Amino acid sequence: MSQVLTTPPAVGAPRPWRFPEAVTTRTSVGTPVHVFDRPGQYVATVRVTIAMPLIAEPRELEGVATIMSRTLDEGTELHSANEFAAALERHGAAYGVDVSSDALHVEISVPVSHLAPAVALLAEAITRPAFNQADVGRHVTIRLGEINQERANAGYRAREAFASHLFDSSTRRSRPTAGTPDTIRPLTNVEVADFYRRNIGPERAEILFAGDATGVDAAAIIDEAFGNWTSTAGTALETPEPIYIPGNRVVLVNRPGSVQSQLLIGCAGPDRRDPGWGSAAVANHVVGGTITSRVDTVLREEKGYTYGTRTSFAAPRKGGTFSLGGAVRTEVTGAAIGDALRILREARDGLTEQEVQEAKDSLIRTAPLRYEQADSVAQQVGSNIANGVPVDFADTYLSQIAATTAAEATDAYRRYVGTDGLLVVVVGEAKDVRPQLEGLDLGDLIDLS
Amino acid sequence: MVAGMPLTYPIAEQTLDNGLRVVVSSDRAVPIVAVNLWYDVGSRHEPPGLTGFAHLFEHLMFQGSRNVASGQHFSLLETAGASLNASTFFDRTNYFESLPSGGLDLALWLEADRMGYLLDAVNQENLDNQRDVVKEEKRQSYDNRPYGDSYERLVRLAFPEGHPYAHMTIGSMADLDAASLEDVHAFFRKYYGPNNAVLTIVGDVSEDDAFDAAKRYFGHLPAIPTPPPAPDGTIGPMTDVQRDDVESDVPSDLITMMFRLPVDGTPELDAAGLALDILAAGQSGRLNRRLVRDEQIAQSVSGGALPLIGGVSFGTLTGIASDGVDLQKVEDALLEEIEKLATEGVSSEELATVQAQAERDWLEQLATCAGRADEISHYALLFGDPNRINTRIDQVQAVTVEQVQAAAAKWIRAAGRVQVSYRRQEAKSEMAETAGEQE
Numbered sequence: 094m095s096q097v098l099t100t101p102p103a104v105g106a107p108r109p110w111r112f113p114e115a116v117t118t119r120t121s122v123g124t125p126v127h128v129f130d131r132p133g134q135y136v137a138t139v140r141v142t143i144a145m146p147l148i149a150e151p152r153e154l155e156g157v158a159t160i161m162s163r164t165l166d167e168g169t170e171l172h173s174a175n176e177f178a179a180a181l182e183r184h185g186a187a188y189g190v191d192v193s194s195d196a197l198h199v200e201i202s203v204p205v206s207h208l209a210p211a212v213a214l215l216a217e218a219i220t221r222p223a224f225n226q227a228d229v230g231r232h233v234t235i236r237l238g239e240i241n242q243e244r245a246n247a248g249y250r251a252r253e254a255f256a257s258h259l260f261d262s263s264t265r266r267s268r269p270t271a272g273t274p275d276t277i278r279p280l281t282n283v284e285v286a287d288f289y290r291r292n293i294g295p296e297r298a299e300i301l302f303a304g305d306a307t308g309v310d311a312a313a314i315i316d317e318a319f320g321n322w323t324s325t326a327g328t329a330l331e332t333p334e335p336i337y338i339p340g341n342r343v344v345l346v347n348r349p350g351s352v353q354s355q356l357l358i359g360c361a362g363p364d365r366r367d368p369g370w371g372s373a374a375v376a377n378h379v380v381g382g383t384i385t386s387r388v389d390t391v392l393r394e395e396k397g398y399t400y401g402t403r404t405s406f407a408a409p410r411k412g413g414t415f416s417l418g419g420a421v422r423t424e425v426t427g428a429a430i431g432d433a434l435r436i437l438r439e440a441r442d443g444l445t446e447q448e449v450q451e452a453k454d455s456l457i458r459t460a461p462l463r464y465e466q467a468d469s470v471a472q473q474v475g476s477n478i479a480n481g482v483p484v485d486f487a488d489t490y491l492s493q494i495a496a497t498t499a500a501e502a503t504d505a506y507r508r509y510v511g512t513d514g515l516l517v518v519v520v521g522e523a524k525d526v527r528p529q530l531e532g533l534d535l536g537d538l539i540d541l542s
Numbered sequence: 543m544v545a546g547m548p549l550t551y552p553i554a555e556q557t558l559d560n561g562l563r564v565v566v567s568s569d570r571a572v573p574i575v576a577v578n579l580w581y582d583v584g585s586r587h588e589p590p591g592l593t594g595f596a597h598l599f600e601h602l603m604f605q606g607s608r609n610v611a612s613g614q615h616f617s618l619l620e621t622a623g624a625s626l627n628a629s630t631f632f633d634r635t636n637y638f639e640s641l642p643s644g645g646l647d648l649a650l651w652l653e654a655d656r657m658g659y660l661l662d663a664v665n666q667e668n669l670d671n672q673r674d675v676v677k678e679e680k681r682q683s684y685d686n687r688p689y690g691d692s693y694e695r696l697v698r699l700a701f702p703e704g705h706p707y708a709h710m711t712i713g714s715m716a717d718l719d720a721a722s723l724e725d726v727h728a729f730f731r732k733y734y735g736p737n738n739a740v741l742t743i744v745g746d747v748s749e750d751d752a753f754d755a756a757k758r759y760f761g762h763l764p765a766i767p768t769p770p771p772a773p774d775g776t777i778g779p780m781t782d783v784q785r786d787d788v789e790s791d792v793p794s795d796l797i798t799m800m801f802r803l804p805v806d807g808t809p810e811l812d813a814a815g816l817a818l819d820i821l822a823a824g825q826s827g828r829l830n831r832r833l834v835r836d837e838q839i840a841q842s843v844s845g846g847a848l849p850l851i852g853g854v855s856f857g858t859l860t861g862i863a864s865d866g867v868d869l870q871k872v873e874d875a876l877l878e879e880i881e882k883l884a885t886e887g888v889s890s891e892e893l894a895t896v897q898a899q900a901e902r903d904w905l906e907q908l909a910t911c912a913g914r915a916d917e918i919s920h921y922a923l924l925f926g927d928p929n930r931i932n933t934r935i936d937q938v939q940a941v942t943v944e945q946v947q948a949a950a951a952k953w954i955r956a957a958g959r960v961q962v963s964y965r966r967q968e969a970k971s972e973m974a975e976t977a978g979e980q981e
Contacts, residue, residue, distance in 0.1 A: 097762055099609045102651050104622045105644025108573040133571055136905045166825075174835060178825035183891070185898035188825075204902055231838055238794055238841040238865055245688045245793035350791055353678070353686045385616045394613065397674025400682045420682045451621045458623020461574050462640050466909045 110461045112487040113303075113470055118312045121320035124295045127474060127484055130306040134467035137304025139212055139315070140200035141219055142475040144297040144329035146410075147194050147265045154284055155265075156272015158292075160232050161285045162190045162197050167228035170221040174228055177214065186211040188218070194266055195332055195410040196479035197293070202468060205304050209314045216318035222289065229282040236277050243269075247348055247355035247420065250520045254344050255357045258539065259414065259516050261336035266409075294324025299478050303467040335412035337361045339513035341536025347523035354426040354521030356402070358433060359416030362509050364408035365482050369505040371493025373406045373415075376506035378452035380404055380440045381417055387436050388417060398422060398429045406509075410480050415510050423522055427529025430517060434533075437515070441507045449499040456494050460487065549932040551914060554749045555922070558757060560765045561737025565918050565928045566752040567744045569911060575745035577649040578638040578915035579657075580923040583733035585713065586632050586706030586852050587772045594676070594713015595721070595729045597630040601672040602726070603637060604628075608659030612668065615652055622648055625912070630711045633851045634923060640912045643746035650759040653741070657734060658763040661727050669726060673718050680712050688792045692962050696800040696858070699784045699960035706775045706852050735766030740923040744915040776853030777802065780958035792964045794841060795869040798860040799876060799961040801954050806849035807925055813941045813949035815847035818857045819896035820888050820946070821879055822846060826895060828883070829861070833875050839867045840875075851924045857954070869963055877956040884955055887947035900938045 115127040150157050166181075166188055167174040181188055186203035199219055203211040243249040253269060260267035271277075300319060302311040337360075348355075363373050374382075381388040381404025392398045402419025417437065421429040464470050464487070477486045497505075517535050519526055523542035530538065554566045583596050606612040619626050624641035639649050684690040694710050701708040741760065743752040780802050804810040821828050822845030833840035845859035859880075861872040907913045908931065922928040930937075 097609075098651060098759075101610075101618055102647040104648050107623060107642035107644055110573060133569075134909055136902055136909060175826065175831055179891075179895065182824045182826045182899060183895045185902040187899075187902065202902065202906070204898075204905060207898075231835070234838070234864065235834075235841055238862070241793040241865070242688075245791075247686060351686055353681045383616070383620060385613055385620060390613070393675060394671065397671045398678070400675060400679040420678070420686065422678060422681065451617065455620040455623060458621075458642050459625060460623075461572065461642065462623070462625050462912075465572060465574065465911065466906075468906075 107458050112464065112485050115484055116312070120295070120300070120316045120322070122295045122322055124319060124322070125299045126312050126315050127299065127301050128306060128311045129301070129303040129467070129470050129474070131303055131467045131470065132305055132307065134304045135205055136202055136467065137205045137208060137302060138200055138202050138468040138471035139215060140198055140301045140471040140475045141215070142299050142301070142478045143197045143293055144195065144479070145192070145197040145292055146330050146332040147270065148332060149292055149330055150288070153276060154280060155268060155276040156236065157280055157284055157288045158197070159192050159271040160229060160236065160277070160280055161288050162192050162199070163232050164224055164228050164285060165190065165199065165222045166218040167232070168223040168225050169217045170223055171217060177218070181211065181214050184211045186214070188215070192270055193409060193479055194270060198475050198479070200471065205309055208309060208311065209317070212314050212318045216322070219293070220319070220322045224282045224286045224289065226282040229280065229285050233277055233280050236271060237274060240274060247351060247353070247520045250346055250348060251355045251357040251418065251518050254346050254518045254520070254541070255359065255416065255516065258342070258344050258518070259337060259359065259361070261338055264335040266335055290325060292326055292329070294326035295319070295322040296324070296327060297329050301471050301474050303470040332410050341514040342539060343517040343519065343530060343535040343537070344539045345523055345527060345530070345542055346518065346520040347542030348520050349522060351521040352423060353420040354423055354519050354526055355420050356430065356433070357416055357418045357518040358430070358437070358515055359414055360509060360511070360513060360515050362406045362408060362413035362415040363505070364411055364413045365480055365486065368493065369501070369508070371490050372497040372501045372505035373509070374456060374490070375449055375452045375494055375497045376440070376444060376502040377404055377406050378456060379444045379448040379502070380437065380506070383455070387440065388433060391432055391436060392419070392421070392429060396432070398425045408480070423525050426519060426521060426526045427533060430519070430530070430535070431533055434515065438511050441511055443503050444499055444506070446499045449497065449502045453494055453497060457491055460491055549908070549935065551908070551932055553918065553928050555928065556753050558736065558761055560761065560763055562756070562760050563740045563922055564753060564756045565740065565742045565922050566749045567742070567914060567918060568747060568749050568752070569745050572911060573642055573746055574640055574911055575643040575646045575743060575747050576638065576640040576911035576915040577646070577653065578742045578744070578912070578919045579636060579653055579739055580919035581635045581734060581739045582769070582923055583635055583738070584631050584633045585709060585711040586775065587733065588713070590704060591717055592721070592725065592729065593709050593717045595726070596635050597711045597713060598672065598676060598718060598726070599730065599734070600628045600630045600635055601676060602664055602668065603656050603660060605668045605672065606663035607656040608662040609655050610652060612663065615656070618648060618652065619645070624649065632707055632711065636916065636919065638912060638916065646743070646747055646755060647759070650755055654759040654763060657736065657739070657760070660734065661730055664723070664726060664730070666723050669723055676712070676718065677715060680715065684712065689796055689964055692798050695786045695962045696798060696960055699786060700780065700800050700802060700856060701777070705777070706773050707850065707854070707856070731766065733769050736760055736763045737765040738769050740919045742915045742918045742922065744918065745911040772852055774853055779953045779955070780960065783957065784960045786962045788962065788964045789967050790964055792966055794865065795863040795963070795965045796860065797869055797873050797876070797961060797963045798858055799959050800856055800858050801959055803847055803855040803857045803953050804949065805853055806851050806855055809937070809941060809945060810949050811847065811849060811855055812938055813945040814857065814953050815849070816893060816896050816900070816938070816941055817883060817888070817946045817950040817954055818845050818847050818859065819899065820892050821883060822859055823896055823899060828879055829859070829876065832879065833861060833872065837875070839864055839871050869965060873963070880954055881956050884947070884951040888943050890943055893941070893943050893946060897939055897941070901935050904935055
């Protein structure tokens with residue numbers, strides 16, 4: 094009965110899918126609370142997203158937001174750092190913070206059966222931190238060590254050079270989110286506590302729950318913990334528009350001993366305010382968003398230059414970027430850059446109907462997978478809030494994609510990629526790479542070796 | 543502590559006539575389905591001279607097969623909305639995709655075509671190309687990052703030459719270079735067949751439909767001759783200390799210790815793993831409290847057990863020294879804590895904490911169809927019992943403080959370890975002074 098089928102079986106139409114709906118309430122002091130009931134998700138995420146544009150940091154103390162964020166759980170008015178960690182972990186909870194250019198996210202993942210005590214501890218860290226100098230000083234030292242690790246990491250070095258050469262120095266994003274040695278060293282608990290007082294409060298926050306809420310009143314548990322949060326911090330400053338540096342140029346960062354060159358090639362891109370945001374994602378998928386896209390078909394599958402590269406349009410609240418990143422063998426660095434630029438520029442001539450349809454299918458049909466886990470719902474919604482778009486922005490994004498034609502995808506791409514030049518960053522063995530860059534028509538060479 | 547809820551994920555099993563074990567776990571709450579195959583071939587099966595072969599196939603399996611053109615495996619699945627990949631480990635190789643449930647037949651057809659007819663498409667050209675890609679993977683993942691070769695160094699010391707766990711999955715580039723097309727074909731014929739694999743289907747499909755589909759696409763594939771088992775790696779705890787001291791251009795001084803541990807699937811391994819967690823897991827672990835928070839001699843500490851099936855497992859502890867602190871201090875403190883745990887044991891509070899953390903980790907692992915499918919394949923292939931996903935938490939909770947101390951006393955000892963240390967090449971006296979001034 095079993096016949097060998099020599100052509101692919103048909104794929105059935107996917108069930109309609111929408112981003113999970115929230116029940117939204119407010120705490121007693123007015124902080125919005127969004128509850129996403131996800132049956133079967135026994136580990137819940139509770140995420141507090143607080144508007145915290147990094148322009149609020151004094152220029153000479155950049156990184157203070159990061160040190161403040163990392164020391165929230167290092168002792169509170171009620172518990173020492175060791176006591177706090179022991180109590181939280183005893184409930185099976187994991188705690189984490191993330192600082193982006195627009196917001197602070199503080200979250201716990203915890204089995205739903207331990208939700209209430211874990212949320213109480215989360216609230217304690219956010220609303221009643223102690224900021225002891227011993228703990229702040231330790232985190233300054235740890236951050237300095239982390240900078241050493243970053244400087245040894247080719248991917249990090251490429252991102253740092255990309256930011257500092259794509260953005261004007263008046264734009265905060267031209268410099269590392271977590272600060273540099275000269276801005277980190279002066280920090281004490283005085284500056285950290287001051288930054289906290291000015292910037293963290295219930296008026297800037299939104300609180301998310303995602304998980305199986307069967308038999309659990311998540312909103313009441315959150316209100317119990319956050320309902321008496323008071324602060325003198327009013328509403329947050331609005332992030333200004335970034336200023337980009339246009340033009341073709343190549344930045345060579347020497348990393349002696351490298352056996353590969355880390356590449357990052359890119360330019361300005363749209364953000365979520367742009368109705369072409371979804372079309373840009375479609376174009377990206379065709380050009381370099383996956384292993385079957387135009388770039389890796391050549392660089393990986395035809396030529397074997399790399400383990401893999403990817404392109405992306407990425408954006409915080411205001412002002413996006415386009416970039417192609419990956420590592421290639423040192424000896425073929427020039428050839429790989431040449432191929433990559435040729436493919437990026439040729440894509441401006443037009444993406445085919447078939448390419449665009451396949452990209453749309455992939456992006457739309459993978460949505461249920463992307464948001465299967467409670468934590469991924471909380472991640473997405475937290476980033477939506479930080480980026481200033483509605484909590485269900487995923488539906489808007491997917492409908493933009495569904496409506497995208499091949500011409501619109503090409504247009505969204507052409508508006509950005511290669512229009513005002515491309516910045517090429519190479520991190521590698523400079524003495525071997527430099528001769529390979531000649532004759533590539535990359536614009537000015539900024540040699541940091 | 544509140545007892546965790548009992549897990550009741552449904553499990554149904556059938557074995558096809560050709561020996562393919564099929565496990566189905568239906569879950570109609572989500573509109574997606576996960577397909578997951580574990581092949582009983584990993585780096586531990588590779589004989590000398592053929593290291594890196596299991597991993598090489600992880601690449602070749604995406605290069606097309608009899609009815610699938612090169613690149614088509616990815617493009618067909620991506621267009622159907624799939625997330626897909628594969629991975630190679632010491633004990634096995636897995637291939638998997640999750641996608642909207644209307645694509646189940648496509649996923650099974652693609653998996654069956656490459657299980658049965660991969661070699662039609664494996665020629666010198668794509669062998670050469672994927673060998674280049676693997677070399678770039680090795681450069682990216684091992685050679686071009688600080689400490690990237692630490693595990694290679696550690697397993698070489700922790701296990702005797704020729705032991706199944708004495709080499710990493712990426713293998714030797716010299717072995718890959720020396721491989722002929724015929725070597726590669728022979729390796730596939732030896733290990734890739736329905737009777738050397740488990741197929742798991744989880745998600746939006748009924749049990750009956752899932753078994754029918756498995757039979758439809760895999761039923762005609764012939765069984766292969768029973769593959770030779772991997773060499774027996776049974777070996778006891780280390781009885782001496784071996785070091786590999788590296789001077790290199792690293793950002794901070796680092797030490798990693800490795801211990802042999804009991805084989806996977808035993809209460810003794812669970813106990814040893816929990817002992818390492820009590821030392822190294824989370825913010826409240828003993829090493830973080832002492833080395834990072836209190837004495838501030840380390841920037842960070844980490845560690846844990848890596849369960850393995852072939853007669854022995856291993857576990858590690860890692861510390862990165864604070865700037866200006868002699869790495870010897872970190873080593874001494876690690877050894878003191880190791881010996882203290884082995885001789886004085888652990889508190890019930892400490893054990894309950896790491897058990898609660900293990901429970902959350904496990905629930906998170908099962909929170910997606912893909913994660914559940916992978917663990918079902920794991921327990922079906924290596925233990926013959928996929929139902930273990932529902933009882934795993936109970937097993938971990940059953941471990942006692944006495945068992946933790948006994949396992950640690952036997953396996954995690956200062957006198958029975960290997961270690962690799964990385965120290966910066968430059969002179970250190972100057973930095974030590976700088977650090978001293980800050981105090």
